[in-house]
Amino acid sequence: MGRGSSVLTRENGPQPADFADVRATNLAVVLRHLRTHAPCSRADIAATTGLNKATVSSLVTDLIDRRLVREVGMTENRIGRPAVMLVLDGSPYAAVGLEINTDYLTAVALDLAGERLLSWRRAFTGTPGQPGQAIASLAALARRTVSKLERERRRVLGLTVAVPGLVDADGIVELAAGLGWQRVDVRKSLLAALGEPGYPLLVENDANLAVLAEQRLGDQSGTGDLVYVTGGASIGAGIISDFRLVRGARGFAGEFGHLPLDPAGPVCGCGRRGCLETYAGLGAVIRRALPDVGIETALSPSEFGPHVDEIQRLAKAGDPQVLEALSETGRHLGHGLAILANLVNPACVALGGYFTALAPWLIPSATEELASRSAAADSGGTRIVASALDSSAAAAGGATRVLDAIDSGSLPTPHR
Amino acid sequence: MGRGSSVLTRENGPQPADFADVRATNLAVVLRHLRTHAPCSRADIAATTGLNKATVSSLVTDLIDRRLVREVGMTENRIGRPAVMLVLDGSPYAAVGLEINTDYLTAVALDLAGERLLSWRRAFTGTPGQPGQAIASLAALARRTVSKLERERRRVLGLTVAVPGLVDADGIVELAAGLGWQRVDVRKSLLAALGEPGYPLLVENDANLAVLAEQRLGDQSGTGDLVYVTGGASIGAGIISDFRLVRGARGFAGEFGHLPLDPAGPVCGCGRRGCLETYAGLGAVIRRALPDVGIETALSPSEFGPHVDEIQRLAKAGDPQVLEALSETGRHLGHGLAILANLVNPACVALGGYFTALAPWLIPSATEELASRSAAADSGGTRIVASALDSSAAAAGGATRVLDAIDSGSLPTPHR
DNA sequence: ATCTTTAGTTGGGACGGTAAACGAACTAAG
DNA sequence: CTTAGTTCGTTTACCGTCCCAACTAAAGAT
Incomplete structure (x- = not known):
């Protein structure tokens, strides 16, 4: 009823299938099940995936031969024959x-x-x-x-x-x-x-x-419609729709930083006016929150970290100017996110980069702005959250x- | 190297495969081949798809039994045994x-x-x-x-x-x-x-x-990254990325009409300011191109058709006011499309609805605007074209x- | 000791794709 | 007319994979 009908089918060109494909698919099914549910037994896998017990045994043997899976101890203190527990084998790869x-x-x-x-x-x-x-x-x-x-x-x-x-x-x-x-x-x-x-x-x-990392390693694992926003000097978006990365025809999808918010806005490095980056980029936040920091010269990227720490410190201390600066930044960010959300309707937007550290003060106003600009009620279900990943996310x-x-x-x- | 590795695999939950899936996949392969390459012989199908001749025979027999495929005559005047040509059987479904x-x-x-x-x-x-x-x-x-x-x-x-x-x-x-x-x-x-x-x-x-219609029945068949823009009183977008419809978490993706272009713009029916619809919606075009038409009351939808015809007539006749009105509309549309294109990078944007009739005069300025606002050179490869479909597209x-x-x-x- | 419960294996059967051989149906040429 | 050559589509034997059912294995319960 819902998404795809046949498991094996792809929409594009003729791609015939044979038994090798069935085998590969089922090996992958076992592997994925083990990734999320390890440790578990062959019987568990059979019950959950719907594969036959005999098939699972055969698949697991194959995976053990490839050193992708390892047996690790047995269940105890239970009625019935104890089960051999399986985990992904970390060591060889x-x-x-x-x-x-x-x-x-x-x-x-x-x-x-x-x-x-x-x-x-x-x-x-x-x-x-x-x-x-x-x-x-x-x-x-x-x-x-x-x-x-x-x-x-x-x-x-x-x-x-x-x-x-x-x-x-x-x-x-x-x-x-x-x-x-x-x-x-x-x-x-x-x-x-x-x-x-x-x-x-x-x-x-x-x-x-x-x-991808956010979907797999972060809090949003399992979500099929997800956006990650990088926050630094420049801003970019990674979009996952129905479990697949949206790359676009040439791979250029997710250009988010130069979203035009206001044709009368400040001039951006790209030559246009009112780009999201000029409102919510790191430079803008620092200018707003720490007006004492020199604005005349472009900030060097290596200077960003300490400034963000300082902003975070002041925000925690309740500095009104900083709080207002972050609130305003959040509003602009929410404006941009509303555009993105109306177009791709993600279940969740994860804020990465410097946004992560400042998220507690950005999210309220961003969420409010998103709600007010969403075509659907309840923001179409889109939540804005801080990414659970650090700067090594990419x-x-x-x-x-x-x-x-x-x-x-x-x-x-x-x-x- | 590029997209998916295994034919049968999907990224989400465990979905084991068995013989029925192989069969269904290969039946679908034959069906799709026939849809695009009919009429052709079993041998053609085997050669092009890589399936075995015997397999193709079996699959075709199955499809004929289901009355999805029909044999239709033979090739003649050719060395070798004549081939039985196959087509999709239109009549029973x-x-x-x-x-x-x-x-x-x-x-x-x-x-x-x-x-x-x-x-x-x-x-x-x-x-x-x-x-x-x-x-x-x-x-x-x-x-x-x-x-x-x-x-x-x-x-x-x-x-x-x-x-x-x-x-x-x-x-x-x-x-x-x-x-x-x-x-x-x-x-x-x-x-x-x-x-x-x-x-x-x-x-x-x-x-x-x-x-979907544009991808299957229109000029853009075969394109995997495609956008269709409806144009009427309201504007919406349908987005296909990598051959799959982008629906979003709740199915609300593609809300394009209320894209905010200018926070200082005219008030929109949705209560906000400067929405794309207020610039490129049908009402805006009519107001711009036919200022004599009453603007004080909202136009009734049934009035739209004749006005569009009139605008088209005047544009063909070279009326400078109408040409300028369309050019301006195209610029705003291009502005909106640039936002969309930067986010999802389609190979093509097809203009539907009333845009189709007026496309020759909208596309030049829209294309120019798109190019000037694209992050990538060459607009990231995105072309704006008129939809080949009429108002029955949906x-x-x-x-x-x-x-x-x-x-x-x-x-x-x-x-x- | 025997029964119950659960885990995992084994063997048989079915299914579907592969490869090679084959018959069918045509053209080309002597 | 006969023979060779080409191509189509089917037939046959084979193999790999999954499923099912029966089986063995190993524990706790009685």
Whole structure:
């Protein structure tokens, strides 16, 4: 009745199915069930998924052979034969996500169970127009990460790079204003710098990856219609609709920061007037909340952190000027979110970046503004919440994306 | 590398697959191939889809048994054994779409091959706050349509109703401003009025159905990222992203008409200021292009058609005031579309409703505005085009939706 | 000790896709 | 007319996967 009728069908071109597909699908079903419900027994899996007990046994054997699943002890003190409990096997694999941003590089690695293996962050300042240096730094970080994981005898399942900008389907960065990049083939350069590694390497917009992380690792796991808003000098949105990332024809969806709110508004860096960023970007908040901070020169990205901390401190202390500044910022943000919500009607908007730290003071006015501008009653069900993830969200999303591929049936080979 | 890895996998909950799914998938593959490539032979299908010849034979036999496919003659004058050509069998089935709008009711029926069996339109004026009457009229139209089709010995595969408003996943119309409806359970009422018919009955937003029609029947067939904009007194958008309709958590996505363009703009019917509708809605165009037409009273919906015709005539004649009015309207429309395009990055925006007739004069300025407001170069690849469909687009989309369900593998029973 | 309950395995059956061989039906050419 | 060559579609044997039912296994309950 509801969404898709056949499990196996896709809407686009002819894609015939055979038994291998059935097997892959069911392996993935078991894997996903185990990811969310571990530890549990074969019998549990059969009962919950509807698969036959015999089939589950066969699937689990296969997954154990591939070292994706491990048996771990038995249930006790219960009527009947004790059950062998199963969990995802964390140890033999790792998924890597990297993020490059204006002032830092991040690396995150997750094991198959989603446990964080490492979380590195280093300061970084790229020279606009010189993406080569930045990619070299990124490659160095990738090498260090991968070799650390390989020293732990883990196999790297894939690596995804988050870039704050427009990334097309082939991993070419069309435009990244904050980095000063234009038409940079990050995927190709990085593949070359890493010596054509065996694992898949992908490049994706940072907000798109962050929303994946929010869906998988954050509070909103299980929500099928979700938006994540990055908050920094620039603002971007990652949109998930019906469990799928909205990328658009070229992969440029989610350009949220330059949403025009007011044709008579202040001039934005992009040359137009009244963009959301000029009202709710980090610069605007700092100007509003901390007017003593110099406004004449553009703030350096590395200065942002302390200012946000200061704003948070003052807000906690109840400073009226700061509270009003945040309330006003929230209203503008809510204005922008209302536009987004009317167009894609998410169940939830998660505020990331600097918004997360200031969320308690932004959300009330943003929610109010959203409600007043929503076509549907009750804001169409859209709630605004603070992201549960920290600034490594995009990198974590990159690793998550690798795990998603595994969960969708493209399993690693049975292990040599 | 690109989109999904496994054919059978969906991202959400555990959905095990078995043989029936394989069969359904492959039946659907053949059906879809035939829809786009008919007439063609079994051998063609096998070669193009990658399915085995024997499998195709078996699948085709099955489809012929279900009377979905028909053999039609042979190839001649060719080396080798002549091929038996196959086409979708139009005759035994029909899919029905209805539309209710402020001033008309529409019924469209398509056969399996997508050929139009009937296209009815009748004037209609509902009393706001009295949805019961309107539903009775709709039910009468549905009955007439269905009985005509059954007299032709066709089986109705399904019926979908398009409503210009917010429709949730259960077919409840949350709000339809133009009709004066609020929380009307159209699906339930109509099911009751039709005596619980055997075919599936669904209710959906008009723009959502129109975009399906545009993708399937219009010029944009095959495009996976597409937007359709309805243009009448109110404006709505139907969004398809990666071949799937973007509905949102409650089904309220695509609320486009009340996009705020300017907080200092004119007051809109919704109570806010500067909504897109006040700039690009039909009323605004008429006021701009035909200032002699009374503006003091709200225009009745039934008056719209002649005015649009008049504007079109004057535009063709080169009337400078009308050309300027359309150019300005196009600019505002482009402004709104830029917001939409930055968020979902469609390959194409199709202009429907009254926009279609006036498209030649709207598109140039709209395209220019879109380009100047796009974050990506080249407008992110988004083109603005006139819809190839007429005012029955939403109803046709309703019928298309029924066919989509068939094409996705939920085939009718083998025929008694 | 026996019964009950639950877990997981085994063997048989059905189903559907694959591959290769085959007959059918045509054209081309001697 | 005969023979070769081509292509279509079916037939046959095979294999992999799932399902079902019966079975074994291992515990607590009586």
